[in-house]
Amino acid sequence: MARLVFRDFDEFAEAITGVDGRFIPTARSTSEWWAEAVRPGAVSLQQIQIGSPTTFAGDGEPGRFTLGLPMTDPTHIRIDGHFLEPDAFITLYEDQPFTFTGQDVVRWAGVSVPHDTKLVSMDLMNTARSGGGPRTRSALPYLDRLRWVTERAIAANLDPNEPAAVQAVEEEVAICLTHVLERSMKVHDRHVGRPQFSRGRVIARTLQLIEANEGQPLFIDDLCRVTQVSERTLRNIFHEFFGVGPMRLLKVRQLREIRAALLRADPQRDTVTRIAARFGIWDFSLFARNYKALFGESPSRTLRTPPSDVKTRSPVSWLHYASKIFIDDMRPMAHPHVLDGNGDDVDAPLVIQPADLPQLRAKP
Numbered sequence: 511m512a513r514l515v516f517r518d519f520d521e522f523a524e525a526i527t528g529v530d531g532r533f534i535p536t537a538r539s540t541s542e543w544w545a546e547a548v549r550p551g552a553v554s555l556q557q558i559q560i561g562s563p564t565t566f567a568g569d570g571e572p573g574r575f576t577l578g579l580p581m582t583d584p585t586h587i588r589i590d591g592h593f594l595e596p597d598a599f600i601t602l603y604e605d606q607p608f609t610f611t612g613q614d615v616v617r618w619a620g621v622s623v624p625h626d627t628k629l630v631s632m633d634l635m636n637t638a639r640s641g642g643g644p645r646t647r648s649a650l651p652y653l654d655r656l657r658w659v660t661e662r663a664i665a666a667n668l669d670p671n672e673p674a675a676v677q678a679v680e681e682e683v684a685i686c687l688t689h690v691l692e693r694s695m696k697v698h699d700r701h702v703g704r705p706q707f708s709r710g711r712v713i714a715r716t717l718q719l720i721e722a723n724e725g726q727p728l729f730i731d732d733l734c735r736v737t738q739v740s741e742r743t744l745r746n747i748f749h750e751f752f753g754v755g756p757m758r759l760l761k762v763r764q765l766r767e768i769r770a771a772l773l774r775a776d777p778q779r780d781t782v783t784r785i786a787a788r789f790g791i792w793d794f795s796l797f798a799r800n801y802k803a804l805f806g807e808s809p810s811r812t813l814r815t816p817p818s819d820v821k822t823r824s825p826v827s828w829l830h831y832a833s834k835i836f837i838d839d840m841r842p843m844a845h846p847h848v849l850d851g852n853g854d855d856v857d858a859p860l861v862i863q864p865a866d867l868p869q870l871r872a873k874p
Contacts, residue, residue: 513546517815518773519766523568527554528576528622529602531568532828534766536754538562538806541615548664551680552629554622555660557581559615565752565759566610567831570602574622575635577687578602578644579657581617588612589645590835591709591750597653598697599690600644607835608644611753619660621687629684634691641696648694656686709747712737714836716744716756721829726790730757763828764789765804772812782809 516522519533525545539562547556554574570576577599580587584594588611594600600608603625623629638646663679670676715737720728733756734741745755752759771785783794786809791797801809 513544516543516545518770519543520770522558523566526558526620527556528571528574528620529568529578530571530826531566531831532826533560533564533566534752534759534763534828535562535564535804536752536758536762538804546664548666548668549670550663550668550676550683552624552627553680553683554620555663555683556620556622557617557661557664558620559617560612561615563613563753564611564616565754567607567828567835568610569607569831569834570604571622572604573625574603575625575627575639576602576620576622577656577690579619579621579653579660581619581657581661582615586613587616588750588753590643591747592645592697594645595647595697597647597650599646599648599653601638601646602644603639606639606644607831609751609832609835611751613753619657621656621660621683623687629680630688630691634688638691638694642698643696645697646694647697648690652686652689652693656683656690659683659686709750710836712739712744712747713751713832716748717829717833717836720760721833728760761800762804764791765801767827768801768809769805769812772809773815775813777813780813782813785813 514525516525519535522543522545523530523532527547541559541561543559543561545556545558547554549555578601579599580594584596584598587594588609589600590608602608625635627635659679659682663683666679668675668679716733719733719736730741730744734744737744739747748754748756748759754762768786768789768791771788772782775785786794786797798809805812
């Protein structure tokens with residue numbers, strides 16, 4: 511199948527089979543965002559590239575069971591705040607919300623089947639869906655074999671009118687998938703020391719405050735007050751889950767929402783100023799510099815981008831998916847993080863609006 515290259519992050523997210531969610535890029539793209547896929551029979555095989563450091567919040571697609579296989583170094587990928595092991599992958603299904611954070615260009619392969627598929631034993635599927643969280647480990651040779659088969663099948667650009675070839679690929683994928691699941695086990699985390707406060711609850715309270723003050727100025731002191739933790743602790747927790755501190759996340763989320771609006775706007779009827787103002791922007795010169803620093807182009811150029819052929823797009827936001835993990839369901843996380851005070855990360859500088867916050871310069 512031909513490779514599809516995307517400029518719209520929401521359009522890219524909706525092209526991914528087996529997962530529903532939204533991306534927030536946290537730094538400028540250094541490579542293309544692309545997806546390529548093939549559907550041999552009931553199986554959907556896909557490979558995607560995420561072209562910048564980013565954070566993602568999402569859930570498994572209803573009616574499907576999906577394996578996400580890292581195609582770049584898994585030890586540089588965080589799922590729900592934890593780095594993956596070299597022999598790890600993720601299992602995705604409905605009502606299994608999760609976060610993903612990558613600090614560089616990341617490629618994934620996806621193997622997705624209907625939840626009632628006959629290609630894999632139902633007992634294996636049920637076992638894979640049990641336990642807490644999406645992170646799973648298996649025997650590395652079988653994982654590598656599944657990666658190889660997925661890549662080869664996509665590169666082969668199968669002709670759907672050749673049933674024998676389609677069936678052969680479907681059967682090969684089913685065998686590889688079965689071998690991986692037979693040797694899989696969920697990752698369980700153990701924390702040493704006395705529990706003090708749940709990291710999930712800290713993020714939940716922060717997201718609640720952001721949602722309640724949409725478009726209004728927020729200060730780091732506001733976030734620390736509502737979460738009842740120090741600035742350093744709050745920053746470290748956000749770095750674990752999202753790859754950036756809370757104030758930078760607020761800023762890049764604002765810029766990403768504006769970009770989505772610009773890409774969907776009519777340049778004959780809308781203006782950058784009018785669209786940005788809807789998101790609380792008042793210093794338009796500063797906004798333009800921050801926007802170009804993150805996306806590599808001016809807001810006016812984005813507005814002039816020809817519209818895509820996508821007719822409908824879900825209005826659901828990143829905040830909605832993130833809140834599903836930490837707010838909508840206030841059950842304790844399967845393996846809650848506990849504050850430990852370790853680490854001393856420093857936020858990347860970025861100017862925050864609207865408010866008289868310290869005027870920091872965006873990274874070039």
